[in-house]
Amino acid sequence: MLAHARSIHSQIGLLVEEMQLEIGPRRQGLQLFLQRLSLRSDLNGEEREALLALPGQPQRVEAHRDIVGLGDDVDHACLVLDGLVGRFAQLSDGRRQTIGLHSPGDMADLYSLMMPKAPSALHALTKATVLRIPHAALRKLTARYPAVGAAFWRDCVVDGNVMGQWLLNVGRREARGRLAHLICELAVRISRSERPSERSYPIRITQEQLADALGLTSVHVNRTLKALREEGLASLAKGQVHIEDWDALAAAAEFDPSYLGLPESRVATPALSVQGS
Amino acid sequence: MLAHARSIHSQIGLLVEEMQLEIGPRRQGLQLFLQRLSLRSDLNGEEREALLALPGQPQRVEAHRDIVGLGDDVDHACLVLDGLVGRFAQLSDGRRQTIGLHSPGDMADLYSLMMPKAPSALHALTKATVLRIPHAALRKLTARYPAVGAAFWRDCVVDGNVMGQWLLNVGRREARGRLAHLICELAVRISRSERPSERSYPIRITQEQLADALGLTSVHVNRTLKALREEGLASLAKGQVHIEDWDALAAAAEFDPSYLGLPESRVATPALSVQGS
DNA sequence: CGAAACGTTGACGCACGTCAATGATAGTGG
DNA sequence: CCACTATCATTGACGTGCGTCAACGTTTCG
Numbered sequence: 340m341l342a343h344a345r346s347i348h349s350q351i352g353l354l355v356e357e358m359q360l361e362i363g364p365r366r367q368g369l370q371l372f373l374q375r376l377s378l379r380s381d382l383n384g385e386e387r388e389a390l391l392a393l394p395g396q397p398q399r400v401e402a403h404r405d406i407v408g409l410g411d412d413v414d415h416a417c418l419v420l421d422g423l424v425g426r427f428a429q430l431s432d433g434r435r436q437t438i439g440l441h442s443p444g445d446m447a448d449l450y451s452l453m454m455p456k457a458p459s460a461l462h463a464l465t466k467a468t469v470l471r472i473p474h475a476a477l478r479k480l481t482a483r484y485p486a487v488g489a490a491f492w493r494d495c496v497v498d499g500n501v502m503g504q505w506l507l508n509v510g511r512r513e514a515r516g517r518l519a520h521l522i523c524e525l526a527v528r529i530s531r532s533e534r535p536s537e538r539s540y541p542i543r544i545t546q547e548q549l550a551d552a553l554g555l556t557s558v559h560v561n562r563t564l565k566a567l568r569e570e571g572l573a574s575l576a577k578g579q580v581h582i583e584d585w586d587a588l589a590a591a592a593e594f595d596p597s598y599l600g601l602p603e604s605r606v607a608t609p610a611l612s613v614q615g616s
Numbered sequence: 617m618l619a620h621a622r623s624i625h626s627q628i629g630l631l632v633e634e635m636q637l638e639i640g641p642r643r644q645g646l647q648l649f650l651q652r653l654s655l656r657s658d659l660n661g662e663e664r665e666a667l668l669a670l671p672g673q674p675q676r677v678e679a680h681r682d683i684v685g686l687g688d689d690v691d692h693a694c695l696v697l698d699g700l701v702g703r704f705a706q707l708s709d710g711r712r713q714t715i716g717l718h719s720p721g722d723m724a725d726l727y728s729l730m731m732p733k734a735p736s737a738l739h740a741l742t743k744a745t746v747l748r749i750p751h752a753a754l755r756k757l758t759a760r761y762p763a764v765g766a767a768f769w770r771d772c773v774v775d776g777n778v779m780g781q782w783l784l785n786v787g788r789r790e791a792r793g794r795l796a797h798l799i800c801e802l803a804v805r806i807s808r809s810e811r812p813s814e815r816s817y818p819i820r821i822t823q824e825q826l827a828d829a830l831g832l833t834s835v836h837v838n839r840t841l842k843a844l845r846e847e848g849l850a851s852l853a854k855g856q857v858h859i860e861d862w863d864a865l866a867a868a869a870e871f872d873p874s875y876l877g878l879p880e881s882r883v884a885t886p887a888l889s890v891q892g893s
Numbered sequence: 894c895g896a897a898a899c900g901t902t903g904a905c906g907c908a909c910g911t912c913a914a915t916g917a918t919a920g921t922g923g
Numbered sequence: 924c925c926a927c928t929a930t931c932a933t934t935g936a937c938g939t940g941c942g943t944c945a946a947c948g949t950t951t952c953g
């Protein structure tokens with residue numbers, strides 16, 4: 340029926356598609372994104388409503404496919420609705436380095452608003468769905484609601500903080516500490532709490548993908564995972580991370596979540612009202 | 617609104633200090649900063665004037681001293697007027713990783729506007745002078761001139777791009793490529809041109825500081841510098857980098873300056889192939 | 894049920910770290 | 924301007940964490 344409608348009239352086909360698989364996910368994704376922003380920025384009712392009214396086109400992406408290619412000139416940002424999405428930098432021989440990981444609710448390339456020519460590729464690590472939100476709509480929003488602009492800006496800054504920690508990770512920690520740190524960070528980011536209450540979280544990531552994020556090889560990630568498992572710190576199996584001993588894991592990682600800017604470690608709320616005037 | 621007695625007092629103190637320490641440095645530093653912003657953002661006359669009228673207190677810092685400590689809650693951003701400034705993350709055993717290098721004209725911690733609790737330390741690599749610009753003044757500026765806010769935001773995004781490249785550097789390149797890449801990047805950033813015309817540039821950085829930026833040890837940086845020198849690519853001596861063969865150096869680094877978002881590559885479109893696997 | 898992707902493990906090599914000694918430079922005070 | 928001294932650069936010998944290669948077991952999914 341869907342195919343039939345599309346073959347008759349593509350515009351109507353799009354509308355049908357929207358009604359069937361778009362309206363729910365879109366709103367839900369925006370709500371997750373709003374929730375994420377609200378962890379670090381205060382938005383009033385009008386601003387929240389305007390944000391939730393953002394337009395966007397959902398796009399399904401197969402695993403191991405680029406969502407945005409290196410150097411592409413984009414006119415939209417990608418909000419992750421489902422799956423795991425990574426940002427990649429790579430060398431000519433194919434070796435690559437993940438410079439960011441994004442789960443549902445993250446706007447994976449919000450920075451593209453300020454730099455439309457992608458400096459890194461956006462890649463689906465698993466089968467994924469992203470909501471493509473036009474830059475024009477985002478610009479209109481930030482122009483009308485400066486507090487939303489500030490929230491976006493702050494989001495980019497937090498992404499930068501994460502990269503800084505990854506640099507420390509890759510540059511100065513040994514494999515064990517690197518892996519432990521990433522496991523801790525993802526626990527916090529996915530649970531959205533500095534001290535995750537759950538002892539496990541879902542993440543469908545392969546050891547090779549972990550290796551790309553950690554500046555290691557998959558073989559060494561495998562050995563290091565084994566070590567963490569045998570020490571009783573944490574384990575990864577069947578798309579689930581299990582944390583056996585949070586304190587020991589955080590200690591091995593020298594993990595301090597304050598760089599994520601969550602409410603628990605936020606100090607004074609900077610005067611957003613100044614921006615809004 | 618923010619005109620407590622304290623801020624009035626500090627404004628007066630500021631004026632006195634300016635008259636004592638020559639009025640030049642502040643204006644000159646802001647001009648360099650404006651020039652840097654203008655490479656990537658368009659600002660009109662009024663916006664430029666307002667930016668140049670920013671208040672700020674110059675501060676001299678001895679070499680090897682923190683300008684902002686890790687975790688400090690700051691109410692100002694630091695514009696580098698003179699010297700070399702770095703951002704550091706570090707481990708408990710003292711090993712550290714530089715996550716950013718800043719020369720005169722760079723606002724080293726502009727992101728602090730959006731995250732006042734410093735996620736990394738700001739450190740003077742050489743004797744340095746920074747201009748401390750109150751957040752309140754910057755917020756007032758961005759509230760009145762959204763284009764300036766966008767320029768600031770874009771600046772933060774470029775800093776993020778640089779960190780992404782550093783991650784690739786540290787995670788996936790060997791020592792030779794890392795060093796070559798950093799030498800190329802600094803050449804471009806200091807000359808502010810994607811294809812620097814000068815064959816050398818001044819930078820007072822020690823091999824140990826290079827090592828901190830590259831995730832290496834000073835001993836290995838020394839060996840790698842020797843290799844680059846003997847290959848006739850580049851050399852570092854007496855606070856000067858000499859580039860003997862730009863093409864060979866850029867090739868060794870796989871250096872592509874487009875991530876720096878300079879005007880030259882806002883036009884050109886190098887279509888790099890992207891691999892999916 | 895079959896094939897492709899992913900995980901696991903061992904043997905071995907190498908890039909880079911560590912340790913340590915010595916030479917070169919630069920900043921400081923007399 | 925010279926001694927004095929701390930910092931920085933250089934080099935060799937040697938250790939090690941991680942990469943490479945290769946084989947095989949396991950899971951996933953069409």
